Amino acid sequence: MIDPSIGLPLPRVDGRAKVTGAAQYAAEFNQPNQVYAVVVNSTVGLGRIAAIDAAAATGMPGVVAILSHLNAPRLPYHEHRAFVDPAIGERLHVLQDDQVRFFGHPVAVVIAETLDQAEHAAAAMRISYAAETPVVRLDAPGAVMIVPDAARKPSGRTIADGVRGDPDAAFAQATHQIDATYDIAREHHNPMEPHATVALWDGDHLTLWSKSQFVVNEAIEIAAVFGVPAEQVLVICPFIGGAFGAALRTWSHVTLAALAARHVGRPVKLVLSRRQMFYAVGHRPRTVQRVALAAAPDGRLAAIIHEGTAETSRYEQYIDALTTASAFLYACPNVRTTYRLVPLDSSTPTFMRGPGEASGIVALECAMDELAVALAMDPIELRLRNEPTVNEQNGLPFSSRSMRACYALGAARFGWERRDPRPRSMHDGRLLIGWGMAAATYPSSRAPANARARILADGTAEVETAASDMGPGTYTSMTQVAADALELAPADVRIRIGRSDFPPTPPHGGSMTMASVGSAVQAACLAARALAGGTNYRDIIARRGGEPIVAAASSARGDEQRRFSMNAFGAVFAEVAVDPDLCTVRVRRAVGAYGAGRIINPRLARSQCTGGMVGGIGMALMEQTVVDTRDGRPVNASMADYLVPVNLDVGSLDALFVDEDDPYVNPLGAKGIGEIAIVGMAPAIANAVFHATGQRVRDFPIRIEALLST
């Protein structure tokens, strides 16, 4: 009998491969006879290409080919829309016409024998434009607010107009009111690994070694773009150097790599530069949100009004659940949430860690803090007084909701009871100390997934599934799930992922990999074990003449989504030190307490949550894509200028998990933690900054400039 491994803090099974360089990332799959492609991007923010002078570039050493709309073949771009693609609009087509839709629009691709030659020739391309003035800010003159078409239904994850009770009347009548507007800057994901694709055609068959959080869809999407059967495209991506959502969709550079490879008849490698990572591989949209809260003197909420506006592109309506949580996080009879988009001359935003909630809960939880101040009530007490018994938006019971336990556990670990509630009351020498907190939630969902288990003659097993591991530790956690289902030691299980010809899985995002893929892995392993009829696999297989035992299985949603509201919940506490004169803010420590169902591997879970908290520090204090208002240029498109936290910015972080047994969410009882890890951190920090300084900054990130001038 082998002890279960689920729940044990196993070290990463792929850790050694990663730190020794043995793990291969997309750009490392060099092919014989490979050439290099470099994308040329527009240098205006809107208009048409007037002329392309490729004469100088064409004559440069090593240049093999140059493609633009003038000579590129027209591609079929067959209809295909995955879950990760916006429901409304049409994906960006590249090199098909002379239109420039945003600054950095791909307008040509240069292919050469070496990377240096390709870069040099790309810089020698002379492209002139008939430029127009783009609208690049959602508060600019000429920016028009629209109702997102895909959110018009009164149900679903994103609801354009949701209302219960009479929030405006209730707001007007209440004794305590808060009405504030929060503005969160555009952010770019900026994973360490840039987007990269190596494309190889063999006849009508295409192999792509390509950074992707969704290899199954990348194969289907590229097949649709090129008009070839999906089974003729193979996407391989065993390792991802961080993504945060930026590699969920298949962006235009993958098309350009495949197009270039077909054009020159050789394998092509295309890697985006850091600057190009700011052009057309998605971003967290800037949001402007009004939150109006009203409460009785005892703190009970009388009205919640949350009006959220987000930017999108002109060609697609990216939507997320910006205002959704405000309808169920607290008990309140009168609630209105609205969600609007402002199409801009920019590329399309996309999911970035905690999409929707990460931004929406900044507004809600900062407003709750403002309300607590107005009521002279402890912010935890205010939240406890508004803790709902059911999801009041849809009337469903929660499959589990450990919010109270999260407040208690987090507050105890943080030492919240020692907090003096008065702003500017806590000091360390000259520094102002602030303690702030916020609640967090993220839905726990899952999607159909498949896996195949194979028990081999030596008694070990391998499991194949198309899933990805962008860093959370999928290889390790799936090993644990499989080992327990097969009653094997983890060392006797090998997980193989990241190929589109493996059993299909949903996108590696939305905190649903463990819930979806884990459930499928478990099912496949249990099926294989059932086929074996025992666990003494070596003997069993020997009796079968050495033939491996293979079982495939699927997992899918049951009816749980109709019966329950399923969400992870958390409470985040942060301490900041603010220099009262220089206005620098440092996060000294933070504690996150989460109710996230069953924790498969506490070591990985802690790492994932503290990583998300670091992202929250960035969101609160640093991250901001500066857009030149004249032409939409991302001005700070480098890691020196787009600030993310460095080690010195990260104080002591602690992630705690309350015991939570949720028999409804999925067979594993795991809710997923990738998104909730970042949700709540930024408002906890902002509330701590207020507590430290007495200054309420509602524009994010909160930088020196903001505290100096408020």
Added chain:
Amino acid sequence: MHPFSFHAAATEQEAIAEAAAGGRYIAGGTTLVDLMREEVERPRRLIDINRLPLRDVHVQDDGLVIGALARMSDVARDPATAQVQPLIVDALVEGASPQIRNMASIGGNLLQRVRCSYFRTLDAPCNKRTPGSGCSAIGGANSGHALFGTSVHCVATHPSDLAVALVALDAVILTRGPGGARRFPVEALYRMPGETPHLEHTLEPGEMIVEIRVPHGSYARRARYLKVRDRASYEFAVVSVAVAMDIDGGIVRDVRLAAGGVGTMPWRLRGSEAVLTGRQSGRAAWRDAAERAIDGAQPLVGNHFKVELLRRTVVRALEMVGGAA
């Protein structure tokens, strides 16, 4: 990257001859290689000077001597430097990242190019990169740009922390070149943009920085470099202030002050020094010095906040050195 040839010079004479013929010196390469990859810099020939014996750091009777090829990290961990010129160590460890400090030379640090985003990309007008093409920053994103020494042609901030400390300390540069040896204040190395923002320094073609000399001063041991920025490391200064001060009997006998992040070159605050010299030390003096420091600031649309931040940073830096009483 533009094609280039590469030659490792064995001797100083050889290096100077090569550079006089059009070659560009490369030491750590932490600025030059980045900019070459963006094709902002397009040298045809690189002269590697890393083999030249210019890495020595020592103290002699008249001051600290720093070889131009000493790495930032060499100087930052040199005990003698820490003892006689703590301001220099302060400024060095606040700069860049450990990896960059291990590569970047002192001479190269002084000659690093500006961080203006528009300078660093070929597709934006920039008078510094392409004279006459216009300045994108003046009407664009300029929260990081300069308050002092700007012109209608360029408002980019000089990025070096070390240079701010050296200018404050009246450090001197020794050069050798085709025209022989020269010796001049570090401050005189720099040019303000004026009508010719593409000219950033006063070195002649082929002239090589070989040594920095920092004179001893009664003020040197009470010194701090205060760098204010939005993250705790690996970011250029929003505002920085270097202070070295000799206080005796509560009276400021001698003081050196310079600011970074606010000027198109390292910005010596001589007016503030004059305000302080001979004054009773303390907050009143610090505040007066800070008021004088912001005199003549010419903020842009995006960097107004730097005026107030400079005022506060001067006060704080003076407090750190001279006390808050």
